[in-house]
Amino acid sequence: MSKIIRIGTRDSQLALWQAKTVQHQLEHLGHKTVLVPVKSTGDLVLDKPLYELGITGVFTKTLDIAMLNGDIDIAVHSLKDVPTALPNGIVQAAVLKRGNNKDLLVFKHNEEFLSHREGIIATGSLRRRAQWLNRYPTHTVVGLRGNVNLRLQKLEDNEDWNGAIFAAAGLGRLKIRPENALNLDWMIPAPAQGAVMVTALEKDEDILEICREINHEETEICTSIERNFLRVLEGGCSAPIGALATIKNEEINFTGVLLSPDGTKKIEVSRSVKLGRHQDLAQQCAENVIERGGKRLMDGIKHSGKPTNIYSTKSLTEDQQFLLNDSLVVKSNDAIKTNPNRIPLSKLKTPIKNVVITSQNAVDAILTNCPSEDLNFKNIYCVGRRTKRLIEQKIGPVAHAAKNAKTLAEYIVDYIEGTEVTYFCCNLRLDDLPTILKDNHIKVEEIEAYQTRYDSEKVEDNIEGIMFYSPSTVKSFIQQNKPNGIAFCIGETTAKEAQKYFKDVRIAKVPTVESVIELVNEHYA
Numbered sequence: 146m147s148k149i150i151r152i153g154t155r156d157s158q159l160a161l162w163q164a165k166t167v168q169h170q171l172e173h174l175g176h177k178t179v180l181v182p183v184k185s186t187g188d189l190v191l192d193k194p195l196y197e198l199g200i201t202g203v204f205t206k207t208l209d210i211a212m213l214n215g216d217i218d219i220a221v222h223s224l225k226d227v228p229t230a231l232p233n234g235i236v237q238a239a240v241l242k243r244g245n246n247k248d249l250l251v252f253k254h255n256e257e258f259l260s261h262r263e264g265i266i267a268t269g270s271l272r273r274r275a276q277w278l279n280r281y282p283t284h285t286v287v288g289l290r291g292n293v294n295l296r297l298q299k300l301e302d303n304e305d306w307n308g309a310i311f312a313a314a315g316l317g318r319l320k321i322r323p324e325n326a327l328n329l330d331w332m333i334p335a336p337a338q339g340a341v342m343v344t345a346l347e348k349d350e351d352i353l354e355i356c357r358e359i360n361h362e363e364t365e366i367c368t369s370i371e372r373n374f375l376r377v378l379e380g381g382c383s384a385p386i387g388a389l390a391t392i393k394n395e396e397i398n399f400t401g402v403l404l405s406p407d408g409t410k411k412i413e414v415s416r417s418v419k420l421g422r423h424q425d426l427a428q429q430c431a432e433n434v435i436e437r438g439g440k441r442l443m444d445g446i447k448h449s450g451k452p453t454n455i456y457s458t459k460s461l462t463e464d465q466q467f468l469l470n471d472s473l474v475v476k477s478n479d480a481i482k483t484n485p486n487r488i489p490l491s492k493l494k495t496p497i498k499n500v501v502i503t504s505q506n507a508v509d510a511i512l513t514n515c516p517s518e519d520l521n522f523k524n525i526y527c528v529g530r531r532t533k534r535l536i537e538q539k540i541g542p543v544a545h546a547a548k549n550a551k552t553l554a555e556y557i558v559d560y561i562e563g564t565e566v567t568y569f570c571c572n573l574r575l576d577d578l579p580t581i582l583k584d585n586h587i588k589v590e591e592i593e594a595y596q597t598r599y600d601s602e603k604v605e606d607n608i609e610g611i612m613f614y615s616p617s618t619v620k621s622f623i624q625q626n627k628p629n630g631i632a633f634c635i636g637e638t639t640a641k642e643a644q645k646y647f648k649d650v651r652i653a654k655v656p657t658v659e660s661v662i663e664l665v666n667e668h669y670a
């Protein structure tokens with residue numbers, strides 16, 4: 146081919162090294178080339194970490210545009226910086242043989258700080274930040290941007306910094322060998338770290354044919370697995386994801402990791418398969434991570450910085466959070482705290498003909514004080530499906546369960562054996578049940594089984610909806626917050642309390658947390 150191949154590249158020192166490496170390989174094969182340097186957004190914005198720029202492809206977009214405009218024939222990238230979905234019309238043309246894929250810690254004086262509680266490490270990578278904090282949770286991680294030499298200078302200038310993390314390949318390519326450096330073998334690198342990629346127009350068959358001559362097949366296989374793992378998890382520069390595939394003895398060994406940005410949560414997966422049977426490896430590993438809580442982690446990362454739509458006055462489990470509509474940003478915290486009281490054993494071991502239990506907290510309090518085999522309850526009346534299930538699992542059969550305390554009281558009036566009940570309640574119990582029973586000449590012995598205290602936090606005023614699970618959660622919330630938005634309530638008794646403050650009150654079909662979630666999802670459908 147007599148045409149001069151125009152090689153697009155960023156104008157940083159490292160990018161130019163990569164472009165010149167491609168140029169050398171092409172010219173060694175007899176092709177004429179010329180370098181076309183351009184400056185990218187990722188180079189221009191030096192005061193923010195990559196994940197705060199809010200987009201992927203900050204280092205590749207300018208070159209993509211230049212190629213689509215016909216200003217360059219090929220573009221050279223660090224493969225780890227390239228989004229998993231390329232622009233329409235642009236394809237991966239070649240991957241060069243991979244360099245060092247490790248991360249490297251450059252430290253200032255010595256390594257002793259690694260065993261100390263305090264330490265300050267600099268990096269602009271969310272992946273490195275999360276993995277460092279996962280291993281050293283008491284350390285502080287600060288942002289660091291700029292080219293390699295600028296970052297090394299910033300490390301030198303900041304006296305309180307202990308070290309900074311770099312890609313070993315970048316330092317090696319620039320022939321920079323710091324005296325105080327340590328390979329971080331435990332840190333899983335970014336997908337495709339250490340690899341150089343060449344892109345070209347899909348329709349330019351001549352250029353694609355030439356680029357195939359410099360493609361390194363083993364590197365292509367490994368980096369494709371890593372990037373597919375990233376793609377399935379829907380991650381980019383804004384998600385702390387690591388992945389590494391290697392080939393040894395005709396076997397592919399893969400390790401992937403997803404972390405929360407603060408490093409407190411980590412989901413790791415490792416698999417090995419025979420070379421040639423690796424087509425589904427990335428998909429299987431990513432799905433394994435997703436099933437173990439990865440989806441919720443990724444949703445949290447995507448929604449970080451976005452205003453909360455919904456607030457739950459009860460901490461939601463991971464499974465419950467998974468049920469919520471993906472478009473929702475939900476925050477949850479326990480608005481009430483409970484503690485079991487001491488109940489005399491003599492009272493619990495004495496045969497009781499009619500027992501009323503209106504919450505799972507009361508069940509827990511009873512069992513905290515007395516083993517279930519020592520209880521002697523004849524007829525148990527309760528409120529709620531979950532309470533009924535817990536009683537039948539831990540204590541014994543339930544004579545009748547109702548949706549709320551008022552309905553239960555009306556049932557007891559009609560069907561009770563005798564004229565007395567023992568009511569295991571809390572210090573903040575509502576008056577409905579004991580009042581109805583007493584008005585119908587049924588004696589109520591109240592035993593305060595547990596203490597409830599209000600412990601709601603202050604939330605943003607622009608919350609669109611609040612999920613309530615008992616009248617106490619409503620009262621607790623109102624102590625700290627204004628009644629804005631929609632009140633999504635678990636049942637009628639809770640709704641009755643919410644109606645004192647909220648204009649729009651919705652009631653779940655059945656008194657379960659999952660039903661309240663369904664109510665929220667229906668509103669946002």
